[in-house]
């Protein structure tokens with residue numbers, strides 16, 4: 001069974017002037033373990049599609065299934081719980097909590113998931129070690145570089161054991177060394193934990209690592225390419 005399946009998904013924003021058809025009939029299947037980039041020009045609908053795949057926004061028309069769950073069938077509080085337990089997020093702006101340490105940031109989602117303390121500590125240690133931040137667990141985010149903060153964000157996302165991780169332009173604020181390190185890390189984590197990653201990106205280096213590239217234009221998928229790497 002696919003991890004994500006969209007059926008005839010449309011999203012129209014009803015602005016005060018003309019309605020904007022941001023996503024225009026997307027039928028898509030994402031399988032477990034994919035490392036997939038969604039690419040396309042600015043305004044083509046990448047973020048809108050990702051927001052729907054992650055249940056942050058609902059389609060105007062059509063259905064999104066995460067395994068057996070139709071997101072449309074969930075109440076808003078069920079949707080919050082569903083996201084918490086199934087989906088990891090990595091944002092362009094890292095979004096770590098400034099007053100918490102690296103360790104506490106990594107623990108945070110697991111805390112909301114009510115993962116027992118001992119298990120939280122075990123995962124924090126393992127993942128911060130795996131992303132190369134094991135010696136900076138007590139630092140605050142502001143004491144880390146952008147690339148290091150984004151690695152913490154990846155550890156935080158993985159710690160919650162999500163079915164998939166949604167990353168919207170995760171390398172947009174990183175220099176080229178940090179970008180390649182982060183990509184290498186995400187590719188390793190994808191292989192090690194078989195966690196599915198879905199990126200929206202303009203970054204050629206992300207595309208070069210992706211094993212599937214979906215090209216979107218005017219809210220439609222124009223190309224769906226697979227790569228052996």
Ligand SMILES: Nc1ncnc2c1ncn2[C@@H]1O[C@H](COP(=O)(O)OP(=O)(O)OP(=O)(O)O)[C@@H](O)[C@H]1O
Pocket residue numbers: 013014015020021022040041042043044045046047048049200
């Ligand atoms: N909340 C909103 N209200 C109205 N229109 C919106 C809203 N969000 C997005 N749009 C419009 O929907 C279209 C798709 O936007 P979206 O942000 O999904 O594109 P994108 O491919 O992610 O762009 P970028 O690469 O610049 O981030 C654009 O025309 C945008 O102006």
